[in-house]
Amino acid sequence: MSVQDGSERPAPTRITNSLPGNVDGQLVQAGVVNGAITFNYHAGPEAPPDRRPDQVPRPPRGFVNRRQELAEVDGLLAHSDPAGCPIGVFSGLPGIGKTAAACQWAHSNQLRFPDGQIFVDFAGLRAGTGGDVSEALATCLRALGVRDRFLPTGFADRTALYRDLSAKRRMLVVLDDVTRPAQVTALLPQGPGSAVLATSTWRLGELVLDGASLLQLDVLDTDSALELLSALCGPRRIADEAEAAARLVELCGGLPVALRICGARLLTHRRLTIGALVAELSDEQSRLSRIAVSSAHEERTVSAALELTYRDLPEAAARMYRTLGYLPGLSFDTAVAAAAAGLHTTARAQEALDVLEAASLLSVTDDRRYALHGLVRLHARDTARALEPPGTERETVRRVTGHYLVLTTAADLAVRADRLRIARRDCPAGTPGPSADPGPFADATDPGRDAISWLEAERANILAVLRAASGFDLDRSVWQTAEAFTALFLHHRHLADWRESLELGAEAARRDGDPAAEARLRSLLSRPLLDLGQDEQAKAQLDMAEQLAVESGHLVLQASVQEFLGRYWDLHDPARAVDAYRTSLALNTEAGEERGEALARYFLGCAQSVAGDHATALTALSRAREAFLSLGDERMAARSLADTGRALARTGARGEAAAALSRAADELHQGGASHYEARALEDLADLLDDPEAVRGCLRRALTVYEKGGSPRAAAVLARLTAG
Numbered sequence: 001m002s003v004q005d006g007s008e009r010p011a012p013t014r015i016t017n018s019l020p021g022n023v024d025g026q027l028v029q030a031g032v033v034n035g036a037i038t039f040n041y042h043a044g045p046e047a048p049p050d051r052r053p054d055q056v057p058r059p060p061r062g063f064v065n066r067r068q069e070l071a072e073v074d075g076l077l078a079h080s081d082p083a084g085c086p087i088g089v090f091s092g093l094p095g096i097g098k099t100a101a102a103c104q105w106a107h108s109n110q111l112r113f114p115d116g117q118i119f120v121d122f123a124g125l126r127a128g129t130g131g132d133v134s135e136a137l138a139t140c141l142r143a144l145g146v147r148d149r150f151l152p153t154g155f156a157d158r159t160a161l162y163r164d165l166s167a168k169r170r171m172l173v174v175l176d177d178v179t180r181p182a183q184v185t186a187l188l189p190q191g192p193g194s195a196v197l198a199t200s201t202w203r204l205g206e207l208v209l210d211g212a213s214l215l216q217l218d219v220l221d222t223d224s225a226l227e228l229l230s231a232l233c234g235p236r237r238i239a240d241e242a243e244a245a246a247r248l249v250e251l252c253g254g255l256p257v258a259l260r261i262c263g264a265r266l267l268t269h270r271r272l273t274i275g276a277l278v279a280e281l282s283d284e285q286s287r288l289s290r291i292a293v294s295s296a297h298e299e300r301t302v303s304a305a306l307e308l309t310y311r312d313l314p315e316a317a318a319r320m321y322r323t324l325g326y327l328p329g330l331s332f333d334t335a336v337a338a339a340a341a342g343l344h345t346t347a348r349a350q351e352a353l354d355v356l357e358a359a360s361l362l363s364v365t366d367d368r369r370y371a372l373h374g375l376v377r378l379h380a381r382d383t384a385r386a387l388e389p390p391g392t393e394r395e396t397v398r399r400v401t402g403h404y405l406v407l408t409t410a411a412d413l414a415v416r417a418d419r420l421r422i423a424r425r426d427c428p429a430g431t432p433g434p435s436a437d438p439g440p441f442a443d444a445t446d447p448g449r450d451a452i453s454w455l456e457a458e459r460a461n462i463l464a465v466l467r468a469a470s471g472f473d474l475d476r477s478v479w480q481t482a483e484a485f486t487a488l489f490l491h492h493r494h495l496a497d498w499r500e501s502l503e504l505g506a507e508a509a510r511r512d513g514d515p516a517a518e519a520r521l522r523s524l525l526s527r528p529l530l531d532l533g534q535d536e537q538a539k540a541q542l543d544m545a546e547q548l549a550v551e552s553g554h555l556v557l558q559a560s561v562q563e564f565l566g567r568y569w570d571l572h573d574p575a576r577a578v579d580a581y582r583t584s585l586a587l588n589t590e591a592g593e594e595r596g597e598a599l600a601r602y603f604l605g606c607a608q609s610v611a612g613d614h615a616t617a618l619t620a621l622s623r624a625r626e627a628f629l630s631l632g633d634e635r636m637a638a639r640s641l642a643d644t645g646r647a648l649a650r651t652g653a654r655g656e657a658a659a660a661l662s663r664a665a666d667e668l669h670q671g672g673a674s675h676y677e678a679r680a681l682e683d684l685a686d687l688l689d690d691p692e693a694v695r696g697c698l699r700r701a702l703t704v705y706e707k708g709g710s711p712r713a714a715a716v717l718a719r720l721t722a723g
Helices: 067-078 098-108 122-128 133-143 155-166 205-210 222-233 235-240 242-252 256-268 274-281 302-311 315-325 334-341 346-358 374-387 392-415 447-457 459-471 475-489 495-512 515-531 535-552 555-572 574-591 594-610 614-630 634-651 654-670 674-685 691-708 712-722
Strands: 087-091 117-121 172-176 195-200 213-216 292-294 299-301
Touching: 067 087, 067 098, 067 195, 067 213, 087 098, 087 205, 098 172, 098 195, 117 122, 117 133, 122 133, 122 172, 133 155, 205 213, 222 235, 222 242, 222 256, 235 242, 242 256, 242 274, 256 274, 256 292, 256 299, 256 302, 299 302, 302 374, 315 334, 315 346, 315 374, 334 346, 334 392, 374 392, 392 447, 392 459, 392 475, 447 459, 447 475, 459 475, 459 495, 475 495, 475 515, 495 515, 515 535, 515 555, 535 555, 555 574, 555 594, 574 594, 594 614, 594 634, 614 634, 634 654, 634 674, 654 674, 674 691, 674 712, 691 712
Parallel strands: 087 195, 087 213, 117 172, 172 195
Antiparallel strands: 292 299
């Protein structure tokens, strides 16, 4: 359309605009126009029909595993509604390989999408234009051939045009690093057979309402991680240092980004061996900073990937994240998190944990507890040390130790309330004790069994708490927790853990200046040492315990130490063992300690049987069993029955002996005393004539010993192997 206007107009007196040549655009502002004006209107052209975007980056070198997750994406298309748009969302920890998985699937399925693949990098958009959905729509429209000068300016108009242009296309849209559900739903293509694949650190559960499948990625298993390292560094190099490579995988926690960075370091520093890199990373304090690789243009670190997610956290969740960096142990529940953060209720702690879980910074274990990936924990700790005031870490450990002390003490009391204890029951370490709070076991049908199960589940965490508290000289809490923790090991023999906990407890009691506590813990320490075959170390602990017990003036404690001395002499001088048990029996009788008296009588009967005085021994063992039953101590009553069987076997009464040992093994199994059950099964196997029954006993015993790390496992295995 053309319009000409040659009329004359008065010249302006104040404004003069000169616009020679051509002007493109929808508006022209001018004060005076001289000569002819021609308006040409051109509608925005439709996208060229042969325009096929191919924007998805190639997957990284050495992509491995993820077979199950990629197969799930295949299933999305196979079972999707023809009228809908399948949506798959890869989520997980920063650096877990979400983008790599999405790119791998896209490149393996290019033929499914004849009209192309669009890639939108929301991280890049956030760094540039703020990352809003409108700008993402503009990215998609450009990919479909719309030039910038024809892009609609409004969100609604861009949405309408995107729907229109995608309606006749079968294409894949990959949305990387989205943070909100709207970033996905606004970019769903209209064409039949199209699909969307998104990645997000956040678990965008709301997208399930739109039919999305949430695909959670986990760390690589050891084989897949080694495969990745082989692809990066060459299989020969990994094979030459196989043990170091496996340790490197462990230190990286199977996190792909950490493995790739370590692989890059090995490639760029050819003289750096895998073993030398492992030695660097073995220092936990500097591990995170050493998982880095620099080039002329950038530095890539695991910390940087985690920092991006941390910065997006609301303040309450960020504060909880920093607190968890100081938390001892590998897993925790909401109550532990609340205690660590100094919160009086668990509701606020749960809110913060929910946010951290949604951000993939926390994982949920099979027993519905929480866990931090090792490198995430280090980042949380480093962040806390940079931002929290001095003393925060010690205060966090103090709170968590107090929490575990209360629960461990409650568990100990639930297992056996009348056991000798040095710690005060009413107020352990200045915190509310079991008398104020009966703990989680009081209302259980079988409190003792539930308590042992809890101690077993928390074993690694309690040990970690003891280590951390020892480092901050929280001595009273340490030795009181170690004393109560022994309740577990009297049932389940985890010898290395038992030894370490008692060593930490004994040293803490010494620093705390409590001779009775130190004597109790050193005498207990002799038990795992003897089981580990370290007899002389056990004797040294008992000598110190004997002196400290006399110094304390605690009569029942002195009797207990004599009982433990008898255990040592059982192995080296049976006559002295009998003397020690008689001394223990006399001291317990003087103190009016019924259970201590029954224990001394039981061990005295065992020693008398070994010395050949079987009749006296059987009488003592029978009296001990009756006493234990009257006290409600089924575990020690079963042990008395087992030793009755052993004494009968020494007299040649094999049938009676086998019957007693079989019944004792059943009672010990019911009571959860697995170590003593295994010993009874071993002795029972010696009395049986049926080879298959013998093998059954030995197999059951071997399982117990292997689980507890007992040296007896080797002997039992040898018997089974020999047939």
